[in-house]
Amino acid sequence: MARKTDIPSSYYGEPRKFDPNFRGPVHNRSCTDVFCCVIFIIIILGYIALGTVAWIHGDPRKVVYPTDSHGQFCGHQNTHNANKAILFYFNMLKCANPTVLINLQCPTTQLCVSKCPDRFATLLDAWNTKNWEYYKQFCKPGFKIGSKSVLEVIQDEDCPSMIVPSRPFLQRCFPDFNTRNGILTVANQTIFKDGHNNERSVSDLKDAAKDTNTSPRAFWTNVTGGIANLLNAKEVGMKIFEDYANSWDWILMGLVITMVVSLLFILVLRYTADVLLWFIIFGVIAAVGYGIWHCYWEYSTLSGKPGANITISDIGFHTDFSIYLKLSQTWLIFMISLSVIEAIVVIVLIFLRTRLRIAIALLKEGSRAISYIMSTLFYPIITFFLLAICIAYWAITAVFLASSGNAVYKVTPTDEKCMYASLTCSPKTFSQTNITKVCPGSQCMFAFYGGESVYHRYILVLHLCNLFVFLWLVNFVIALGQCTLAGAFASYYWALKKPNDIPACPLYSSFSRAIRYHTGSLAFGSLILAVVQMVRIVFEYLSRNVKGSQNACARFLLCCLKCCFWCLERFIRFMNRNAYIMIAIYGRNFCTSSKDAFFLLMRNAIRVAVLDKVTDFLLFLGKLLISGSVGVLAFFVFTHKIPVIQEEVPSLNYFWVPLVTVIFGSYMIAHGFFNVYAMCVDTLFLCFCEDLERNDGSSSRPYYMSPGLHKILRKGQEGAKLCSAS
Numbered sequence: 001m002a003r004k005t006d007i008p009s010s011y012y013g014e015p016r017k018f019d020p021n022f023r024g025p026v027h028n029r030s031c032t033d034v035f036c037c038v039i040f041i042i043i044i045l046g047y048i049a050l051g052t053v054a055w056i057h058g059d060p061r062k063v064v065y066p067t068d069s070h071g072q073f074c075g076h077q078n079t080h081n082a083n084k085a086i087l088f089y090f091n092m093l094k095c096a097n098p099t100v101l102i103n104l105q106c107p108t109t110q111l112c113v114s115k116c117p118d119r120f121a122t123l124l125d126a127w128n129t130k131n132w133e134y135y136k137q138f139c140k141p142g143f144k145i146g147s148k149s150v151l152e153v154i155q156d157e158d159c160p161s162m163i164v165p166s167r168p169f170l171q172r173c174f175p176d177f178n179t180r181n182g183i184l185t186v187a188n189q190t191i192f193k194d195g196h197n198n199e200r201s202v203s204d205l206k207d208a209a210k211d212t213n214t215s216p217r218a219f220w221t222n223v224t225g226g227i228a229n230l231l232n233a234k235e236v237g238m239k240i241f242e243d244y245a246n247s248w249d250w251i252l253m254g255l256v257i258t259m260v261v262s263l264l265f266i267l268v269l270r271y272t273a274d275v276l277l278w279f280i281i282f283g284v285i286a287a288v289g290y291g292i293w294h295c296y297w298e299y300s301t302l303s304g305k306p307g308a309n310i311t312i313s314d315i316g317f318h319t320d321f322s323i324y325l326k327l328s329q330t331w332l333i334f335m336i337s338l339s340v341i342e343a344i345v346v347i348v349l350i351f352l353r354t355r356l357r358i359a360i361a362l363l364k365e366g367s368r369a370i371s372y373i374m375s376t377l378f379y380p381i382i383t384f385f386l387l388a389i390c391i392a393y394w395a396i397t398a399v400f401l402a403s404s405g406n407a408v409y410k411v412t413p414t415d416e417k418c419m420y421a422s423l424t425c426s427p428k429t430f431s432q433t434n435i436t437k438v439c440p441g442s443q444c445m446f447a448f449y450g451g452e453s454v455y456h457r458y459i460l461v462l463h464l465c466n467l468f469v470f471l472w473l474v475n476f477v478i479a480l481g482q483c484t485l486a487g488a489f490a491s492y493y494w495a496l497k498k499p500n501d502i503p504a505c506p507l508y509s510s511f512s513r514a515i516r517y518h519t520g521s522l523a524f525g526s527l528i529l530a531v532v533q534m535v536r537i538v539f540e541y542l543s544r545n546v547k548g549s550q551n552a553c554a555r556f557l558l559c560c561l562k563c564c565f566w567c568l569e570r571f572i573r574f575m576n577r578n579a580y581i582m583i584a585i586y587g588r589n590f591c592t593s594s595k596d597a598f599f600l601l602m603r604n605a606i607r608v609a610v611l612d613k614v615t616d617f618l619l620f621l622g623k624l625l626i627s628g629s630v631g632v633l634a635f636f637v638f639t640h641k642i643p644v645i646q647e648e649v650p651s652l653n654y655f656w657v658p659l660v661t662v663i664f665g666s667y668m669i670a671h672g673f674f675n676v677y678a679m680c681v682d683t684l685f686l687c688f689c690e691d692l693e694r695n696d697g698s699s700s701r702p703y704y705m706s707p708g709l710h711k712i713l714r715k716g717q718e719g720a721k722l723c724s725a726s
Helices: 034-059 060-064 090-097 100-103 132-136 150-155 203-210 216-304 321-326 328-351 353-372 375-400 459-492 506-517 519-545 550-588 589-602 605-639 654-694 707-713 717-724
Strands: 086-090 111-115 166-169 172-175 177-180 183-186 191-193 197-202 406-412 443-450
Touching: 034 459, 034 519, 060 605, 086 321, 111 132, 150 172, 166 328, 216 328, 216 353, 216 605, 216 654, 353 375, 353 605, 353 654, 375 459, 375 506, 375 654, 459 519, 459 654, 506 519, 506 550, 519 550, 519 589, 550 589, 550 654, 589 654, 605 654
Parallel strands: 086 172
Antiparallel strands: 086 111, 166 172, 177 183, 191 197, 406 443
């Protein structure tokens, strides 16, 4: 009697039958999922209409011209700001406030000016002096000296508390801080005169925090304390920008080397896959092992030195990373991290050791397929181009939607605890309300564009529609790429005599079939994924809103839902990928292809361990090897460790800036190449399992797999047992 846990083979569908007329991807096919194709086309037309409506109702001036605190454009003709094209911020430090990300408006008074300040002065210096005539042009229009005290003027932001030499950038005044020979300067000067004609140095901005304790000076102390942080940030930013400017050609050279190495790596796998991949495995183990030993040696060496036992949290953040390398705790963290990585790698290899030869055979066959269809390696460029169009259209539409309607004003208090904060207000009647009494110093400032019309009341809905269609289009572009590559590689596999029987231009033919016949099926699969992603975004938004809530049950429920939908998205991605392979081969609709792919996977359950674990793991090690090797080369270059070129390499403030850029860029480039490779291996494995079901290796029913792949994956009946679920 069969056990209850036994599942008959027919439970997951009948295996494929021998068909003498089957020669790979079906050429005589019809359009699939036509209804979804029509819906998709209508949605695209509606998306174009949405962009048109956003363009009509949106005001390009709101994007081109900066807007002051009263919602007036700077530099636009036929306005009183026609000759004032530059935006001046009273207190730019407030632009780091999180509300900027919500309202896209800095919570400080903003004024249109004709030119940026070219001297240093404070309100206290300019008050009742001859310098007031220059200073008052940066105060609110109509402000008269003597109408309020200095504290009231600063509190109400009628005038800025201080001005510093600035220069326009993107039509906005930014402090003109620079470094010259390692010395911080303002407007390329280290000494300048204030309102009392006294000479001041740049360091006075930092030392002013030690000034007197009188109330006006106390405010000035807080401002200069923030300016000190701004100076440090500006100095670091300028150094980073300078490093990029001096090393961009070397960074580009490193990325080009990565492209060449990735291409050669994939081609070399065709001949030396077994040796190369075993070399990668043991090379990674040896490299991580050496890293563990080196970290332990550094840790033991520093443990006895004075000052090396200080914790990282005690010294805070420093741009000079060499400081952290002098701490024993740093090397202890490195040693523990590398030990965990080493343990994971070894455990994975132990449990999957019997399947490594299968994975190596698949990778070797994939390299052979790519060498015959080299154009597939460059298809990601088309995907990148289409994705760039989708992103650009979404961003432009979002900006014009955000700039639709009239100016909306919000209460901006000095104290974030004010009960009226972020409430809608009217600049004309704001002074007559009691808000300024309850929340002293609060202002009615421009926040964003909106209105009360039907169109403006549904702006949020239009934003959500814009986001949803964007997700749908992005997933469609990715699906199109997967289906196109799958069709090309399937053409290679089902060619009986390789490469003679491979059809001409397989990539172009596959792309044409996907667009002509299966737009609806690809749109169907993309729609399902876009819906799940949209739900995840909604849950993420709700999670951020209840993050500070006291309701622990709601937070726990949202966390569970986020986890479930993350798993659901991963599963749908996996199933869609395999469904697109079946669509590329047989030309059936999405649901039928998904069912066929699912049953084929269940009849070949070992695939999960063979392909999605072992081969992906090996490809990941390949990405690490390529990006790590280029990173090591970049390290020796930027630290002047290569004598031949050390004179040509520029001296850098922070060598890690171009180094991190090269490593990250190298990994992304290698990821792009290996994604094509992974799709190739996926397609070949599904074709292989179907090949085993259709054929038996006899002269009348020969296998389409290569002899090398057949030798490893099937010896007698072992291959059938290997690819069959027990």
